Amino acid sequence: MKPSLRPLQIMKKPCTLALAASLFALALFPSGCRRPQAEQVVVTGASTVYPIVQMAAEELRRTKGLNVMGQGGGSTRGFEDCIAGRNSLGAMARDLTPEEKAQVIVFPIAYDGVGIVVHASNQIAAVTTDDLRRIYRKQVTNWSDFGGQNASIVVVHKAEGHATREVFMKYTGLTPDEMTRYTDVTAGDNAQVIRVIANTTNAIGYVSLGEVIKAAEAGQPVRLVKFNGIEPVMENVTNKTYPLFHPLYLISKGEPKGGSRALLDFLRSPEGKAIIRQGNYVPLE
Amino acid sequence: MIKLPGIIATLFIVALVVWMGCDLLYRGAAGLHADYLFEAPRDLGRSGGIAPMLASTGIIVGLATLLAALVSLPLAVAYTELEAPTGLRKIVRSTLDIGVGVPRIVWGLFGGAFFGGYCGFGFSLLSGVLTLACLLAPIMTTGFITGLEMVENDIREQCAALGVDRWQTAWRQVVPVALPGLTAPLALAAGRGCGDAAALLFTAGVAMRMPYSLFDPGATLSVFVFHLLGTVPGGQNAAYSAAAVLFIITLVIQLAITMLTREERYAQ
Amino acid sequence: MFRWNKTRWLWAGAIGLGVLPVLAILALALFLFWNAAGASVQIGLRELAATGWSPQQGQYGVALLLTGTLAVTALALFLAVPVALCAAGYLALSAGGKVRAAANAAIGLLGGIPSVVIGLWAMTWVVPVFGNSWISASVALALMIVPTITLLSGAALRLVPADLLEASRALGMSEGIVARVAFHHARWGILSAVVLGTSRALGEAVAVSMVAGNVASWPSLTRPIATLTTTLIVELDGAAGLHRNALYLLACIVLLAISALSIFGRAAQRKAGI
Numbered sequence: 001m002k003p004s005l006r007p008l009q010i011m012k013k014p015c016t017l018a019l020a021a022s023l024f025a026l027a028l029f030p031s032g033c034r035r036p037q038a039e040q041v042v043v044t045g046a047s048t049v050y051p052i053v054q055m056a057a058e059e060l061r062r063t064k065g066l067n068v069m070g071q072g073g074g075s076t077r078g079f080e081d082c083i084a085g086r087n088s089l090g091a092m093a094r095d096l097t098p099e100e101k102a103q104v105i106v107f108p109i110a111y112d113g114v115g116i117v118v119h120a121s122n123q124i125a126a127v128t129t130d131d132l133r134r135i136y137r138k139q140v141t142n143w144s145d146f147g148g149q150n151a152s153i154v155v156v157h158k159a160e161g162h163a164t165r166e167v168f169m170k171y172t173g174l175t176p177d178e179m180t181r182y183t184d185v186t187a188g189d190n191a192q193v194i195r196v197i198a199n200t201t202n203a204i205g206y207v208s209l210g211e212v213i214k215a216a217e218a219g220q221p222v223r224l225v226k227f228n229g230i231e232p233v234m235e236n237v238t239n240k241t242y243p244l245f246h247p248l249y250l251i252s253k254g255e256p257k258g259g260s261r262a263l264l265d266f267l268r269s270p271e272g273k274a275i276i277r278q279g280n281y282v283p284l285e
Numbered sequence: 286m287i288k289l290p291g292i293i294a295t296l297f298i299v300a301l302v303v304w305m306g307c308d309l310l311y312r313g314a315a316g317l318h319a320d321y322l323f324e325a326p327r328d329l330g331r332s333g334g335i336a337p338m339l340a341s342t343g344i345i346v347g348l349a350t351l352l353a354a355l356v357s358l359p360l361a362v363a364y365t366e367l368e369a370p371t372g373l374r375k376i377v378r379s380t381l382d383i384g385v386g387v388p389r390i391v392w393g394l395f396g397g398a399f400f401g402g403y404c405g406f407g408f409s410l411l412s413g414v415l416t417l418a419c420l421l422a423p424i425m426t427t428g429f430i431t432g433l434e435m436v437e438n439d440i441r442e443q444c445a446a447l448g449v450d451r452w453q454t455a456w457r458q459v460v461p462v463a464l465p466g467l468t469a470p471l472a473l474a475a476g477r478g479c480g481d482a483a484a485l486l487f488t489a490g491v492a493m494r495m496p497y498s499l500f501d502p503g504a505t506l507s508v509f510v511f512h513l514l515g516t517v518p519g520g521q522n523a524a525y526s527a528a529a530v531l532f533i534i535t536l537v538i539q540l541a542i543t544m545l546t547r548e549e550r551y552a553q
Numbered sequence: 554m555f556r557w558n559k560t561r562w563l564w565a566g567a568i569g570l571g572v573l574p575v576l577a578i579l580a581l582a583l584f585l586f587w588n589a590a591g592a593s594v595q596i597g598l599r600e601l602a603a604t605g606w607s608p609q610q611g612q613y614g615v616a617l618l619l620t621g622t623l624a625v626t627a628l629a630l631f632l633a634v635p636v637a638l639c640a641a642g643y644l645a646l647s648a649g650g651k652v653r654a655a656a657n658a659a660i661g662l663l664g665g666i667p668s669v670v671i672g673l674w675a676m677t678w679v680v681p682v683f684g685n686s687w688i689s690a691s692v693a694l695a696l697m698i699v700p701t702i703t704l705l706s707g708a709a710l711r712l713v714p715a716d717l718l719e720a721s722r723a724l725g726m727s728e729g730i731v732a733r734v735a736f737h738h739a740r741w742g743i744l745s746a747v748v749l750g751t752s753r754a755l756g757e758a759v760a761v762s763m764v765a766g767n768v769a770s771w772p773s774l775t776r777p778i779a780t781l782t783t784t785l786i787v788e789l790d791g792a793a794g795l796h797r798n799a800l801y802l803l804a805c806i807v808l809l810a811i812s813a814l815s816i817f818g819r820a821a822q823r824k825a826g827i
Contacts, residue, residue, distance in 0.1 A: 040501070042408065047516055054329045054517075061494065069408065069492040069502050072516040074791030086402075154684070159767075160609040161791035180607045184777055185685045186767040188787050189516045198521065199680050211518035218331055218519030287729045291643020294636045298699060299659045305666070305674050312677075353574075360571025367564065377575060379816055383808075384578040386815030388756025390785055391804045395581045419581070422574035427819075452560040480667030483759050483786065511669045511759065528670045539662040543654070 041068045041259035045078015045091030046163050047189035048112055048208040049248050053091060055275050056266055066259050072189040074161035079104070082253050088260045090251040093163035093208075104251040109267045110281045113209035113237035114167055114244040115224040117194070119201045120216075123148045126226035132172050135204060138182040143202060155184045156196055156205035164190065167246045168206045191215075198222050209237060209245075210280030238282045248281070306536070309529040316526030326493050329517045330509065335527055337495040341503030344496070345410055345489060346478035349417035354471060357422050361429035366441075366455040384423030390483035392420045397487035408502040413489025420484055421474040428470025436463045469545045476538040479531070482507040491516070506531050582808070589805040592798035601802075606769045606784065608796040615781070615803065617769040622780040622807075624687060624772035625761065626754045629694035634747060636695075637702035642732055644703075645710035646718070657704065664700030671696055672760035685766035687778040693760045698750040705749060709742020709825050710735055742825035748818035752811045758782035781807050
């Protein structure tokens with residue numbers, strides 16, 4: 001054939017193999033190098049809190065060299081990880097039960113609205129609590145019943161363990177059984193719900209308000225609808241006229257120290273609050 | 286006429302792959318600016334580059350492949366060159382067959398609980414490397430065994446006749462001859478490693494910054510795409526860009542595999 | 554008798570290293586079974602066989618998840634096997650060397666594409682057409698198992714002795730009959746290809762979870778569906794305690810099914826001489 005045999009012969013030589021091995025070793029070098037061993041803060045839990053933690057993380061890394069890693073998983077996971085010591089701080093997007101409160105220290109940092117979101121092409125402009133009940137109980141199954149397009153409504157829920165789901169459930173008065181039975185799509189974190197709705201024109205879902213605004217800014221075809229006559233905008237969440245909102249907490253097992261303390265202090269400082277506002281959440285005043 | 290369904294089927298599959306590649310590149314083009322491969326991600330990963338993810342991917346895949354090869358090759362050589370009782374060989378073979386089929390998410394579960402929890406490594410590159418190595422080892426071993434078994438027995442018989450002991454026969458004679466067939470499993474494993482999201486999600490974490498030690502968490506490219514789609518609001522556009530890069534990496538690895546298996550046929 | 558010379562030490566070292574993968578697999582199996590056993594004892598077989606999966610309400614019925622897995626896999630096979638076998642037949646029997654090499658490379662590329670990328674593509678193109686449903690999940694799966702089945706079947710067909718096929722042609726048989734001869738000769742290899750493709754399909758989580766809807770329900774083509782693996786990946790993040798162990802139980806079931814298929818498939822492969 002062609003000179004393609006030469007690479008094979010080169011490969012056979014032990015020297016070449018040794019060279020390859022040392023290249024691998026070189027690749028490891030940067031990771032073995034001693035850099036200032038910055039402290040690691042791990043925050044797991046509510047996906048609604050994740051963007052706040054992540055934005056703070058980027059800021060703290062620049063200014064203080066602090067390493068913060070955030071992950072989702074839902075409020076319940078945040079709590080469980082916290083008491084098991086698997087994270088430095090837990091993120092929760094719902095009120096704690098008395099039993100839970102007894103085991104951790106709670107730091108409120110912000111609150112967030114829960115928006116009702118549809119695809120950008122959906123013509124519906126507003127819904128009421130009653131509408132939502134009827135939709136999520138499948139008593140109404142077509143958008144045309146609300147004056148929209150003739151298409152069957154795709155009902156999107158968040159998975160169990162996510163605070164947004166529980167807030168929605170409490171507010172609408174749906175029973176857990178109804179929440180499970182009349183589902184068309186179950187998604188996990190907020191971004192997944194947004195992603196499903198962005199790709200399904202007839203879907204409706206309930207998501208963190210701040211995240212929908214961010215996603216829409218990023219160009220995703222999703223839209224918030226007026227809820228009980230109130231515009232789903234940040235001002236209305238701030239002045240508490242928007243009806244659906246919930247508090248966001250960071251929890252800690254015992255007094256937070258070191259990096260965790262730094263993160264908490266930052267989120268309550270003016271710079272931290274500015275960042276929270278930037279993410280379309282409402283910081284605590 | 287009997288050829289027709291076959292030709293249509295083949296064209297269909299190839300067309301799908303090309304469509305996929307073009308679609309990803311087209312949608313991801315907006316994010317693929319000049320420094321995409323060298324910058325750090327900004328704004329939760331929605332803009333900026335993927336340099337830390339590339340580094341994490343390189344480190345995790347490279348180390349895991351190396352580690353897996355380190356244990357797979359001796360196992361494969363021992364399996365084919367040593368005379369072990371048939372029962373033992375059957376057990377080893379069945380275990381490997383099971384190992385090959387274990388879904389990646391299950392390895393992720395195990396790795397997260399064992400390396401992350403029990404061994405205490407937490408979310409780190411180390412957990413990811415160890416978990417990925419566990420995942421790759423059975424695949425590599427079976428690949429190596431196939432490669433070694435393809436070497437004709439003449440060599441082994443001649444060496445035995447000459448009184449050369451098994452070890453020398455195996456490592457000085459058989460393995461070098463089998464070498465062309467042994468490189469393909471390596472490349473294949475590297476490809477699988479790059480593409481893995483489920484196993485690394487719970488072990489190496491989703492940290493989007495440059496890891497400075499094996500104990501730091503780091504998201505590989507696949508994990509990054511999954512994370513953008515799942516946890517980062519508005520991350521879908523950035524996901525396309527990263528997915529496009531992933532596609533290209535897969536393409537390069539596939540070309541390497543094609544070259545390597547061509548060599549093998551020629552060498553024989 | 555054994556003499557402990559240098560060679561013995563070297564082999565001992567090699568085996569010492571080589572036993573690690575085996576240990577890892579055994580450790581994995583032990584870990585899963587241990588946790589799953591705990592869960593099944595606590596939940597009880599009766600409850601497990603029920604159809605309601607709703608951990609927050611204490612319901613752990615896996616029946617619908619099982620039917621979901623079976624349905625999604627079956628439909629995926631239904632879509633993938635004909636395409637894969639036709640392509641494999643053409644490439645192995647009729648196509649020229651260069652065409653075959655190029656096509657195999659492209660198909661190998663499809664097989665190598667990460668599952669999350671396939672999920673992303675399916676989300677963009679398949680979901681708008683079929684919704685988050687059984688069909689979408691099976692289409693995404695089919696995309697991933699076509700390469701496995703095609704390449705392995707192709708390898709099996711290539712092993713059919715050329716003179717057998719030439720003889721058939723020389724006897725004046727049509728290409729159709731020749732193809733049947735080849736497929737019959739390679740039947741073990743093809744069977745193993747399908748079986749191994751199925752085992753890959755059973756283990757897929759990421760891509761399917763992005764398009765299936767993830768709602769445990771009786772399989773209905775355009776309605777959402779949940780499988781064992783999609784439930785695993787959607788709920789694992791936030792699960793703790795009994796819920797987590799129940800998820801390990803799901804993983805166990807998947808692993809058992811895949812192991813059975815893997816062992817059978819690999820044995821069939823060895824029988825076919827691949």
